[in-house]
Amino acid sequence: MLRTFRLAVGVLSAVAALVTTGAVAGESRVPKPAITIENPGKCVAPVEEMRRNHMDMLKHTRDKTMREGVRGMKTSLNGCIECHASKKTGSVLGSNENFCQSCHAYAAVKLDCWDCHQPKANYKATGTAPADHPGTAGAKP
Amino acid sequence: MSEHHINTEKDSGNGGASRRNFIGAVAAAGGLAAIAPGIHLVQVSQANTPPRPAGEAASKAVRWGMLIDTTKCASGCTDCVKACATENGINETVKDARQGSQWIRKIDIKEVKTGRTHSLPMLCQHCANPPCVDVCPTGASMKRADGIVLVDRHICIGCRYCMMACPYKARSFVHQPLTEQNPEVPRGQGCVESCTFCVHRVDKGQIPACVETCTKEGHNAMLFGDLNDPNSEISRRVAQVTTTQVRADLKLDLGVRYQGI
């Protein structure tokens, strides 16, 4: 998947370069991603490095935190969300203007994080009413 | 214990300082504990181990464990179950309760001969020799250095062999898409999950949500701490009273022990 992504980024930048130098006539059929960056300039690494390597950074952090229990790493996924969640929707997903989705939709690279991770910043899950939950439904067996 | 205490303050101070550089790092619980000494004391009396500084891996020197006093656990009380659901965002509605996730559940047992009854919470027993880890084809089922057994959902393929191997029915398979996760507790469709001992809290020096609630509500049926530290309350209690490991015949060396059954 990473390789696919890198390939996509490569193709993407090549196409972008062609478009900007005017080598390709006319408009690109796919609109370029309109990313809203809420806190510009405060990232853990320069933009170029982030674009190229964010997936590796995240994977490294993921394995360190998940398997070894290392906390407080600067490249944590929750760290990204806190900073990059849209001020409008509170999320990095939801519309093509939102941080993660904008680029990934453009590059057609599947996002695998959000099947499990919460894409909204400062989100507090509500827990559950006893009746809704099998563990507590009709507490007496 | 007092030495530990000093370490705790020092470590959390360091952790807080170094964390200042990080954007959106996990809540600086260590710092919080120092600000609110009352909470800190309660936590230490239970957890008896300092929060781990940022950047430090879980240590083999620690073995997290739980002691459950069934004589204090009331039948019908599900405070620990509710606390777990809230903390870990187990909030999805399932049409068929058998397809719902269950990290901790209450079991009532009755001795057939004598009619004597007990009630107890059943959760992942955090075995030292976990069968789920043995059987996992990809290594997604894993035991952290400090004895906490976890599922690495990044490489879990959802084969459910660990559920077959677990003698405690402690694992659940997520049967449907989820969206209401807590940021610190990722969980999702198609993977197997189980009690994490609230690993995200433990790493901050807090105790698992179930234990905290049980204590806060005055039941005092659950105790959490480091089984490797001879001075921890749990170690002292385990040394004093008779405790049971469920299905001790399997020799799995459990992290959760029961008292009173």
Add this chain to the structure above:
Amino acid sequence: MKIEQYTPAEERLFYILLALGGLVSALGLAAAYYMEHSGHVVTGMTNQVFWGLPHVFGIFLIVAASGVLNVASIGSVFGKKAYKPRAPLSGLLAIIMLAAGLAIIMLDLGRADRVLIAATHVNLTSVFGWNMILYPVFFGLVGLYLWTLMDRRMNAYYKAAGFSAFIWRLVMTTGTGSIFGFVVARQAYQSAILAPMFIIMSFAWGLAVFLLVQRSMYAWNNMELNPALRQRLKNLLGTFITAVLYFVIVYHLTNIYYAKETAFEHFILVSGGVYPLLFWGGYVVVGTLLPLFLLYHPAIWQKSGAVSFAAALTIIGGLCQLYVFIIGGQAFPLEMFPGMEVTSTFFDGAIGTYVPSVPEILLSLSGIGIGFTLTVIGVRVLRFLPQDDVAMLKDAGYLHD
């Protein structure tokens, strides 16, 4: 080799069969996509019975795949000449059935999209992990074996290749049996006898599948199996069926006397509703006694179709047996507190119920569909029809008149 042309009727039949198999396979794939998309909430599987019908079919195919190679092994490893013309078909079926069985198991994964992870991260303490190595090597060895059989230049090596494939299939089925045999948590499993039991089950199921396929191919070509060979093969099937019965009896006796799992045995053999019904009715009567009767009754076995019918019953019996073993083994509650009555909000101490849903059934049947489609294509392209040389059989002492 003379390539005969297919008649238009044969052509038509070929495409009809292909379409039929393709349809069943496609329905299964659609069902798998639906399950992947909605989650296993659309299946009858639960957190108590989490391996369902797809696992019954998948494991049946994987076990039978290993067994169907037995026909080739008898020729190559044990030097029985009558089996040698059957080796190519036997090898082809082994590869196809293993592929079909694995497809079902893989498509049922919670995260089937991550199936490659199973190959890149292998945990060697896991029996599943071993199987991730056992299956590809089996494909390779059987492929190699087929090559040595089909290519004149490689003929010299066919014994060595056949022998390795034979050893490997024993190891592989040991691995399949051990998936359950090493599960200490459950009353139904945790038994070393399961590995040899799975091997003998593979003999019976594999031979049954082979006989059915061979019969269909002969019918297609207006051929009849030589009666002497027919008798040998039916006796072999009868021996295997009896051997499976022996292992099943020992397995249950071990549970009752040695492991003292009487409550579980009572459940599976007497009180468990659908499981005793499938065990006695499906496995014992339909899958064992009836085929044995058909195979050994002196007047009946010689009748046309009797052996094939017995083979089909053996397959049905095998599926019933696996259903009881896999689903029944999970439905019986884990015994955590001996001597205690257990109740909970998560069905502890309660018998699990399982009713497969439509998508699950479609996915399960697609295992048969995939196998069928590949076989139809395979035997047409490769022309693996077993053809017996009567003179050779006479020399080898198979024919007496």
